[in-house]
Amino acid sequence: MTDAAPAIAAAGLRKSFGALEATRAVSLAVPPGGRHAIIGPNGAGKTTLFNLLSGALRPDQGQVLLGGxxxxxxxxxxxxxxxxxxxFQRNSLFAEMTVAAALMTASAIADGGSAVFWRRFDRDxxxxxxxxxxxxxxGLADRLEELSGNLAYGAQRQLEIGLALATRPAVLLLDEPTAGMSPEETRAMQDLLAGLPRAITILVIEHDMDVVFDLAERVTxxxxxxxxxxxxxAEIRSSDLVRRRYLGERTQ
Ligand SMILES: Nc1ncnc2c1ncn2[C@@H]1O[C@H](COP(=O)(O)OP(=O)(O)O)[C@@H](O)[C@H]1O
Ligand SMILES: [Mg+2]
Known part of the structure; x- marks a missing residue:
């Protein structure tokens, strides 16, 4: 029996902005259902890598593979x-909708509908x-009728993940889901991420090492x-190289 193709893979991705090599031959592969974290200091090229994976940017070299x-x-x-x-980034379109309408709209858009007609889907x-x-x-079961724009910061970030889930993804890219959160909001996000079904492969950029080590099976x-x-x-935690270059900046 052969292994299934990785749900998502980067092979030798390179991207320069002028003289700056933001991404230098980055490779990784996440198996279906895997949880893979990307860590590194600010400016390391993490978001650029996500832009290459999502198609927002074209690589100078290398390949992106989805399901092989x-x-x-x-x-x-x-x-x-x-x-x-x-x-999804929070935006004015969703801010003016209730949580329920925003989620239904995201799902309708993914089905090829247009957000303009969301009122029709409202009755679906x-x-x-x-x-x-x-x-x-x-974690927003009791907030369905609340305006998205009125949610607290942590709840807005939870809704962003909900909007992505509404498109029924096979692979989910999350760029710093706990950024700017209080410890309580971070714990709620951690529980949310831990509870996502294994049908979804997750690649997450994250600064909070507790979140990373709790969720991920592999870390780049x-x-x-x-x-x-x-x-x-465990390998990342015990690496002297990583400790010196990165973890050392953030721990005593
Ligand atoms: N569109 C762009 N144009 C020019 N430079 C960019 C662009 N996007 C990112 N960079 C630069 O590439 C480097 C990596 O940025 P980024 O991928 O955002 O890092 P990280 O997410 O790890 O903090 C940084 O030096 C950043 O200033
Ligand atoms: Mg970034």
Whole structure:
């Protein structure tokens, strides 16, 4: 029996901005259902890597594969249709909607509908039921009728993940899901991430090492755009190199 193709893989990705090599031959592969974290100092190229994976940026060299299919020449929409989702940024469209309407709209957009017609989908019982289920999954079960823009910061970030889930992704990219959160909000996010179904493969950029070591099976450490080390959380934690170059900055 052969192993299934990685749900998402980067092979030798390079991207320069002028003279700056933001990404230097980065490779990684996440198996279906895997939880893989990317860590590294500010400016290490983590978000650039996500932009290359999502199709927001084209690499100078290298490939992106989804489920074994080379999607390097596909744009963000094509990759989204293949099941790749990135956490939605909060925006004015969703801010003016209730949590329920926002989730139904995200689902309708993923189905090829247009946000303009969201009121029609508002009456779609199946979609409403799915929206309620997603709200429950991201800890917003009792906030369905609240305006998204009125939610507290942590709850807004939970909704962003809900909006991504509403597109029924196979692979979810999360860029610093706990950034700016209080310890309580971070714990709620940690529980949310731990509870996501294994049908979804997760690649997460995260600064909080408790969140990383709790969630991820594999960790890639980026440093100046290159992979410094990849390993299990235990291997990363015990690496003198990583400790000196990265963890040492953040621990006593
Ligand atoms: N669109 C861009 N144009 C020019 N430089 C960029 C662009 N995006 C990122 N960079 C630079 O690339 C480097 C890596 O940035 P980024 O990927 O955002 O790092 P990280 O997410 O690890 O903090 C930084 O030096 C940043 O200033
Ligand atoms: Mg970043």
């Amino acid at each position: 299919v080379d999607v390097t020449r596909e744009g963000p929409d094509g990759r989204a249709r293949r099941g790749l989702a990135r956490s 019982a199946a979609r409403a039921e799915a929206a309620a289920a997603i709200a429950a999954r991201v 450490v980026l440093d100046y755009g290159a992979v410094l080390l990849e390993g299990t959380p």
